[in-house]
Amino acid sequence: xxxxxxxxxxxxxxxxxxxxxxxxxxxxxxxxxxxxxxxxxxxxxxxxxxxxxxxxxxxxxxxxxxxxxxxxxxxxxxxxxxxxxxxxxxxxxxxxxxxxxxxxxxxxxxxxxxxxxxxxxxxxxxxxxxxxxxxxxxxxxxxxxxxxxxxxxxxxxxxxxxxxxxxxxxxxxxxxxxxxxxxxxxxxxxxxxxxxxxxxxxxxxxxxxxxxxxxxxxxxxxxxxxxxxxxxxxxxxxxxxxxxxxxxxxxxxxxxxxxxxxxxxxxxxxxxxxxxxxxxxxxxxxxxxxxxxxxxxxxxxxxxxxxxxxxxxxxxxxxxxxxxxxxxxxxxxxxxxxxxxxxxxxxxxxxxxxxxxxxxxxxxxxxxxxxxxxxxxxxxxxxxxxxxxxxxxxxxxxxxxxxxxxxxxxxxxxxxxxxxxxxxxxxxxxxxxxxxxxxxxxxxxxxxxxxxxxxxxxxxxxxxxxxxxxxxxxxxxxxxxxxxxxxxxxxxxxxxxxx
Amino acid sequence: xxxxxxxxxxxxxxxxxxxxxxxxxxxxxxxxxxxxxxxxxxxxxxxxxxxxxxxxxxxxxxxxxxxxxxxxxxxxxxxxxxxxxxxxxxxxxxxxxxxxxxxxxxxxxxxxxxxxxxxxxxxxxxxxxx
Numbered sequence: 001x002x003x004x005x006x007x008x009x010x011x012x013x014x015x016x017x018x019x020x021x022x023x024x025x026x027x028x029x030x031x032x033x034x035x036x037x038x039x040x041x042x043x044x045x046x047x048x049x050x051x052x053x054x055x056x057x058x059x060x061x062x063x064x065x066x067x068x069x070x071x072x073x074x075x076x077x078x079x080x081x082x083x084x085x086x087x088x089x090x091x092x093x094x095x096x097x098x099x100x101x102x103x104x105x106x107x108x109x110x111x112x113x114x115x116x117x118x119x120x121x122x123x124x125x126x127x128x129x130x131x132x133x134x135x136x137x138x139x140x141x142x143x144x145x146x147x148x149x150x151x152x153x154x155x156x157x158x159x160x161x162x163x164x165x166x167x168x169x170x171x172x173x174x175x176x177x178x179x180x181x182x183x184x185x186x187x188x189x190x191x192x193x194x195x196x197x198x199x200x201x202x203x204x205x206x207x208x209x210x211x212x213x214x215x216x217x218x219x220x221x222x223x224x225x226x227x228x229x230x231x232x233x234x235x236x237x238x239x240x241x242x243x244x245x246x247x248x249x250x251x252x253x254x255x256x257x258x259x260x261x262x263x264x265x266x267x268x269x270x271x272x273x274x275x276x277x278x279x280x281x282x283x284x285x286x287x288x289x290x291x292x293x294x295x296x297x298x299x300x301x302x303x304x305x306x307x308x309x310x311x312x313x314x315x316x317x318x319x320x321x322x323x324x325x326x327x328x329x330x331x332x333x334x335x336x337x338x339x340x341x342x343x344x345x346x347x348x349x350x351x352x353x354x355x356x357x358x359x360x361x362x363x364x365x366x367x368x369x370x371x372x373x374x375x376x377x378x379x380x381x382x383x384x385x386x387x388x389x390x391x392x393x394x395x396x397x398x399x400x401x402x403x404x405x406x407x408x409x410x411x412x413x414x415x416x417x418x419x420x421x422x423x424x425x426x427x428x429x430x431x432x433x434x435x436x437x438x439x440x441x442x443x444x445x446x447x448x449x450x451x452x453x454x455x456x457x458x459x460x461x462x463x464x465x466x467x468x469x470x471x472x473x474x475x476x477x478x479x480x481x482x483x484x485x486x487x488x489x490x491x492x493x494x495x496x497x498x499x
Numbered sequence: 500x501x502x503x504x505x506x507x508x509x510x511x512x513x514x515x516x517x518x519x520x521x522x523x524x525x526x527x528x529x530x531x532x533x534x535x536x537x538x539x540x541x542x543x544x545x546x547x548x549x550x551x552x553x554x555x556x557x558x559x560x561x562x563x564x565x566x567x568x569x570x571x572x573x574x575x576x577x578x579x580x581x582x583x584x585x586x587x588x589x590x591x592x593x594x595x596x597x598x599x600x601x602x603x604x605x606x607x608x609x610x611x612x613x614x615x616x617x618x619x620x621x622x623x624x625x626x627x628x629x
Contacts, residue, residue, distance in 0.1 A: 136581055136584070139585075139588075140584060140588060143588045143591075143592060146592070147591065147592060147595055150595065150599075151595075154599070159603075159606050159607070159618075159619060159622065160619065162599060162602055162603050162606065163603070163615060163616070163619060165599055166530065166596075166599055166600070166603065166612075169592075169595075169596060169599065170524065170533065170537075173524075173537055173592060174521075174524060177517075177520075177521070177537075177540045177541065177544070180541075180544050180585065181517065181544050181547070184544050184547050184548045184551070185547075187548070187551060187578070187581075188547075188548075188551040193577075193581075
């Protein structure tokens with residue numbers, strides 16, 4: 001048997017097993033090492049899987065326990081899934097590596113083991129959401145993701161973090177309720193839960209003309225559920241408090257990866273259960289397009305008003321999630337491809353920004369409410385450069401990852417004159433707003449503050465793990481920004497094989 | 500309309516329950532009541548799912564010794580299996596939520612969300628105006 005076909009299952013199993021084994025590890029450092037080993041092994045395996053599926057031009061099914069459909073549970077892997085697994089492993093590895101010192105500082109020593117149990121579980125559940133071919137399994141892992149996300153937010157154990165966790169939990173559970181209800185309704189009219197069988201039943205139902213209204217309601221409920229969980233405007237209210245009160249690595253993982261894992265599931269359901277034409281004919285894509293555009297502007301405006309840097313980054317995430325939904329809302333393969341590209345670009349840039357901001361808050365002269373970043377780039381120049389690279393990528397400056405995705409989103413909007421006009425105007429406005437809200441913190445961190453005898457204090461002690469993670473993030477951002485055509489090929493093939 | 504509702508009374512009941520739970524989750528100020536609302540919402544979905552698998556006159560899918568296991572005699576077991584999984588998820592989420600509420604209560608001595616938010620606001624003002 002071809003061992004490569006076991007990689008999807010093995011990756012999920014390894015992360016889940018790592019979570020269980022971590023219970024036995026007492027020292028936080030050892031738990032972190034185990035977690036980073038698991039993510040690096042998964043990254044290597046996912047890269048092998050990506051090469052195998054890309055050059056073999058195939059998407060294969062892995063039967064769990066070798067029970068055939070419709071009795072057994074299945075995983076499915078193609079180039080797109082493998083690429084996401086690789087991205088998630090790399091970003092997870094670098095987020096933990098870059099925030100190593102702050103995890104030690106923020107999380108109580110006796111609770112650091114628990115922190116890495118949660119990190120392993122959330123990593124496993126995100127991989128399961130990427131690979132699963134079964135809707136109910138997806139629901140179960142959505143709930144695991146929710147509980148783990150909340151545990152990560154409250155790892156600091158302050159009053160703010162508990163309130164933020166409760167807010168996040170309530171919103172997430174509301175989303176889960178909608179998703180579960182839509183799955184129950186879909187099961188009631190099709191009698192299936194595996195995606196290929198669901199697709200056959202849905203196609204037959206649509207051809208018969210029966211249940212058209214019910215199918216629209218099901219798609220709407222599922223989409224709203226995912227939109228709430230992935231913080232699409234106006235369901236974004238949980239993000240600022242959560243990211244502000246969470247630990248740096250938690251914020252990087254939550255913003256860069258967890259939100260995206262739900263959107264990846266949505267794209268999979270649109271292709272593997274329904275078709276993108278069905279979504280367009282049900283007008284759900286128009287709703288997503290509209291909410292995406294609103295999110296792009298509203299998120300940027302709220303970020304512009306914000307003075308706390310982590311809350312500003314959270315609002316910036318709301319705007320960038322708007323870009324992704326705008327791409328999905330275009331209702332075409334090209335739009336989805338652009339949205340996928342933006343998922344990758346945002347995961348790389350936003351995780352870098354959270355890691356860098358955490359470091360700068362740690363080394364800056366003042367922990368004051370409004371000016372906590374003053375002079376921070378002089379204290380740690382690597383963090384300052386990382387901040388610049390992250391902001392350039394989010395704004396969409398050429399040579400950075402964000403440029404490629406925004407270019408493709410603009411090209412994809414040519415599908416209809418109305419959508420093109422709306423998308424191009426809003427993309428331009430949002431890019432200007434992005435630049436506007438990133439200018440004040442950039443000026444703040446590079447402004448020299450003279451202390452006492454005229455110096456701005458000694459440079460902070462170098463953190464090797466932070467420098468390595470930051471440099472790797474910067475290099476990957478450049479790599480994706482320059483070689484985006486390779487990634488576009490993979491995304492195109494992945495989408496083609498899913499449809 | 501009334502005939503439709505009586506014929507599909509499980510589904511109608513489930514949708515009404517879902518609405519009650521949803522409103523509780525959104526409108527209640529007391530955190531415990533909020534999470535009770537959430538549980539009602541989940542229960543509504545489970546009722547809906549189980550109703551999909553129930554066939555009048557059929558029995559639980561457990562074959563007696565010496566009897567042929569005929570699918571025509573039994574209700575559909577898959578929705579029941581799904582509901583069992585759902586209940587496990589729901590119990591975990593409820594336990595986690597109540598643990599959070601307990602922690603918040605220990606810190607602020609109230610279960611009212613508005614009161615906690617007010618206290619947090621005061622804390623922030625104190626921090627910014629030392």
